[in-house]
Amino acid sequence: MQFNHMQKPPDDANATITKFPLPPCHLCGGDLKESPGYSLLGQVTSDCRPWQGQTKLAACCTCGAVQKPLTPQWHEEVAQIYESYSVYAQAQGAEQLSFDVETGANSSRSQFIANWLRQQAHLPESGLLLDIGCGNGSFLNAFQQIFPHWQMIGAELDDRNRALVESIPGVLSLHTGQLTDLNQRFDLIVMVHALEHIPRPIEFLDALKSLLTPTGLLFIEVPDLHASPFDILITVRTLVNACFSGLLNQLASS
Ligand SMILES: [Zn+2]
DSSP states (O other), X not given: OOGGGSOOOOGGGGGGXXXXXXOOOTTTOOOEEEOTTGGGSOEXXXXXXXXXXXXXXXXXXXXXXXXXXXXXXXXXXXXHHHHTOOTTGGGTXXXXXXXXXXXXXXXXXXXXXXXXXXXXXXXXXXXXXXXXXXXXXHHHHHHHHHOTTOEEEEEOSSSTXXXXXXXXXXXXXXXXXXXXXXXXXXXXXXXXXXXXXXXXXXXXXXXXXXXXXXXXXXXXXXXXXXXXXXXXXXXXXXXXXXXXXXXXXXXXXX
């Protein structure tokens, strides 16, 4: 997303521009330019609650990544949001359905991804899976139904859904510590709408290399700001544009 595509803010919105330097871009270390007027918009948490945040929106002058600068304010608000986080709360924990634009058929996002993996990834009959940001286990459930002989580990920030996740057939455990504490090696690591929440994603992905087997695969799904511009209002997502191909290029050259 280019900054000049954004709607021109009212003149007095310039007053919202920070008087203090922003932290550097957390992808490339470049200087950030703040988007005036962002704080006039209502925000939302990614578990669909209104959020009147004070976080900022900025773009990197070097790599172009649109992001929430990693200010103390952003960290504080994200901690508050996760404190009372309830995944898919409006559907009593059930994952929402997605609709195929051509056929109209519906399935959950997790079912769609598990089916895609069956058709495209040529996974073996058995293996070990790590689901980073597994929530209440929606993807683990869907994956288990298609790959019943795999063993799985879910990873989350806290253990509020431990009993639910560990009741899913094939799940060995829910891991809530540092990922580097895991002593297994995985045939498949999935990150479904997780990477955009993670500060300094290049360092994070680089560390994941050591958790994969030599033939292991990493599956990442991230939002597409062009298809879903609403995502720019979600406070906990620090990366909000489709700049992930650039991110992967940086990772490959590191
Ligand atoms: Zn940058």
